[in-house]
Amino acid sequence: MTTLRVWAPLPPRVELQINGDSLPMKKDGRGWWSIEVDSLPPGMRYGFLLDGEGPFPPPRAPRLPDGVHGLAEAVDHAAFPWQHGAWSPPPLSTGSIIYELHIGTFTPEGTFDAAAARLDHLIALGVTHVELMPVNSFSGERGWGYDGTGLFAPQESYGGPDGLKRLVDACHGKGLAVLLDVVYNHFGPEGNYLGKFGPFLTDRHRTVWGDAVNLDGPESDEVRRFFVDNALMWLRDYRLDGLRIDAVHAFEDRSAIHFLEELRVEVDRLGDRLGRWFTLIAESDLNDPRIIRPKALGGYAMDAQWSDDFHHCLHAILTGERSGYYTDFGPVSQLAKSFRQAFVYDGCYCPSRGRRHGAPSTGLTGSGFLAYIQNHDQVGNRARGDRISHLVSPEKARIAAALVLTAPFVPMLFMGEEWAAGTPFLYFTNHQDEALGRAVSKGRRQEFSAFGWNPEDVPDPQDARTFERSRLDWAEPGRPPHSDMLEWYRTLATLRRERYDLRSPDLSAVQTRFDEGEQWIAIRRGSHQVVANFSTAPRRVPLFGQCGTALLAGSQVDQDAVRGDRLHAPPESVAILGPPAPKTAETTC
């Protein structure tokens, strides 16, 4: 016998619908309903009737074979034949390299299994952590995953529960950790029946998606538990190594124990029990050091957070873009500040927000920040899904890669950037509700019309071709110019692995020089230095005298450019200088 339980404080009556039968459930108190059933064999569908309406899929459906509107199927996690279950990665550090990918477009097949077949590419690149964009169930077959409604069920079109497990197992077998993007700040617009079960949302706060998730109102304990249990499920049952938590700035939680603190405690408790270390990474635009400060110092103790400031200042310098939030960025001085302090906005006035923003990162190390020149948002939220390599010269894209991969932060790459993929990454959806689909298509066009785009030039998210165009083309990395860029990324990753100075997380040791007019920056990293000339003119850059001056890697530059205490930096060049490698290995006897 199995007891099936569901939290549904709203309906006066709940029935289990299974095998065509409707079985009345019993209320236990605090909104939980239960029923004893024989078992839930694979293949058998079940759901709930709420006050006679429905059936609706269970809020915690472990599998949704028929999609977000359909009934659930049980999953026997114990039955999966793990091959590499005992493996656990080292904690996230500046020695890690994260690779963000979207299952649906990473491979032609768009499945977990197809992704598993591409892991050698990541290994050769030096990647240590794969970060999957959300794989929870969303409406239709194509989507980014942030509109999830079946939060406990891996998307069926990707391969469902077993597919995800096979991918995780394959990664572990090759020494790759796997992080998963989870969305706890809103639910998708289609297939969201949670509001019929309980007060998952509250109208006391408004977010960009409408009503906020109920994290501190009446009955919020169970809402928080829903998300905590979701996190624990991924880590325990799917053996994921960590989570990337979407847009924590949209959490409206004034509890004395913030949801992120609670999540950290619960995740660590599971880790202690299993003898594993789990990584929690927050996407936060608050520039609030509390997110990653330890609990004893009043923090929420996330391992790291995304560093949009670093991205934005580098992007603004490279592209010259100044619209939207790029209005806040542009000077090379900001990039220098970001190398030293992560947050550019640390309490100063931020024009696009119309107020002061952030707080100083005092006492934090670089391992608490992710650095990237692209990610799904920065590419996909553009009208045409442009990667940095579509916007700037190959030389500038190489500068970007060099700065990300010598930064005192945890580098993150977005799938395909390592070969300057020619494919865009567009915004795509596959809403089944036609009216919703039309609204999304129209909304997307209107959004970009406001920025001066011709609506005809904005790809339609609902169009299957928009999704298909976003697929990586695996013929590219084998041929120039893509193969050259790939080689550059591999060189940089290797250098980072071999030279501690280039991955040291000690922000207080970072020194910077720059010239705003001449558009160059020099960054000292221990006995190494990185010099980038963003301009289209040659520049003479004063070198840090205490550092080595052997050219370890360079784009558009060679060793002859080092002349005394200056680097004669050619246009759009970047040089990584340091002490030469010792010719012979020394052994002390």
Added chain:
Amino acid sequence: MTTLRVWAPLPPRVELQINGDSLPMKKDGRGWWSIEVDSLPPGMRYGFLLDGEGPFPPPRAPRLPDGVHGLAEAVDHAAFPWQHGAWSPPPLSTGSIIYELHIGTFTPEGTFDAAAARLDHLIALGVTHVELMPVNSFSGERGWGYDGTGLFAPQESYGGPDGLKRLVDACHGKGLAVLLDVVYNHFGPEGNYLGKFGPFLTDRHRTVWGDAVNLDGPESDEVRRFFVDNALMWLRDYRLDGLRIDAVHAFEDRSAIHFLEELRVEVDRLGDRLGRWFTLIAESDLNDPRIIRPKALGGYAMDAQWSDDFHHCLHAILTGERSGYYTDFGPVSQLAKSFRQAFVYDGCYCPSRGRRHGAPSTGLTGSGFLAYIQNHDQVGNRARGDRISHLVSPEKARIAAALVLTAPFVPMLFMGEEWAAGTPFLYFTNHQDEALGRAVSKGRRQEFSAFGWNPEDVPDPQDARTFERSRLDWAEPGRPPHSDMLEWYRTLATLRRERYDLRSPDLSAVQTRFDEGEQWIAIRRGSHQVVANFSTAPRRVPLFGQCGTALLAGSQVDQDAVRGDRLHAPPESVAILGPPAPKTAETTC
């Protein structure tokens, strides 16, 4: 020449109205307008025309002689003849005793000057800090002050700016510190023209008063500055010693630097400059230790916060009330927990909130919490404004006093409680807008009808008699039974002053014993112990063996009740036991 400046980002045109003239002002950027004028002599009224509409009083009007709808008058703070300017109180501690009073009803005259004439009563009682309910300008002549709209102008009916200064000066002359209640979480419904000047409110969050104050949205810097400058004005120009910040749980602020942190920094900066120490006390119902934790531990560094949990559990035990939030309270075990940890709800499930509430007070000391058995809210928010002495026997009221005045927290008394005043403290208003007045009267009746009150029995807030009935009767303290209660309070305050054990803030040293069925509690305070029997039956209470057993003060109990290791506690009694005072003073030569 004087430059007059006003922040008004909303109107396209701002004019200064003065002496019947309308003078166009110049926009400086970021929403500030300015104009040069000869001077603003006392008696001259001024205000602003916003896009031709108005005139409206300045947001920071220093004086509103004609009330909240009228024009402002300048105040020359430098001209006031301070007598005791150099005096500064010691920091707030458990050696302090706070006395909360409402200027309008503390004396028959209802003025600052009349209050100043009553200070000897407070001195004799052992009070160290006077806490004034809000004195900012509100609509009409009668009100609690929380519906303020002229936040920079002391209420004219109390005596205006000079009256407040005379009261503060008189307090300082007698060694009394003065704290002021300030309201930064909403504005009153009448006379609030701030929304015409700028985005002081935001509809992104809802509070009990409607739209939240804009503390983190666009243009919030100036809104925050408005409140910070208000705080600095009271401390600098009126020489107040600290502020009590109303309902900080209604602040909706997700900035990386919380408004309270910013306020603390700015207030401390002023204190450094003036060589004074300013006290900041928060009213918080969050049970969040961050409010009073130091900045280095991620806290907001308030000196103290109100401790409603202590009040509620003591009130629930004494009265047996269990409705509203008292549904969360009742057991003696909670009172014992509150004596040891301040927060009763420190992460456990709170029925009236329908969720877990609070976090542990680990590492905090008792000096961070105010303890009281009554305050303006707990009395005045009852339908009939009942004080504890109106609800329970005199013996129980004496128990309450003894527990408050031997608690490891900062005791706070509400005016008149020291003589068990026969007068109520009712909710009263004097809105000039008739429709608003009627709505408030009706709303009050409806609110209490829901709790089973006959609407006829609920005093009308707008009725002047409701205000008049709330005035203290100064004939009472001179005659029994009021004089007996006054003597009891004086005895307790003296004992607290003389015995460090009874005021020690060390929560970890507090030990408690209690019997839920027998309704008694024993609290060890160093070498002292306090035993209270709440029941109407005699109880044998086991004493803490390590403590003195001399009866230092008692209600309904005498030394004979101590029999070996037991106290034979009579019904509704309280005993404070400790080592006897040394007979002779010893001097070491």
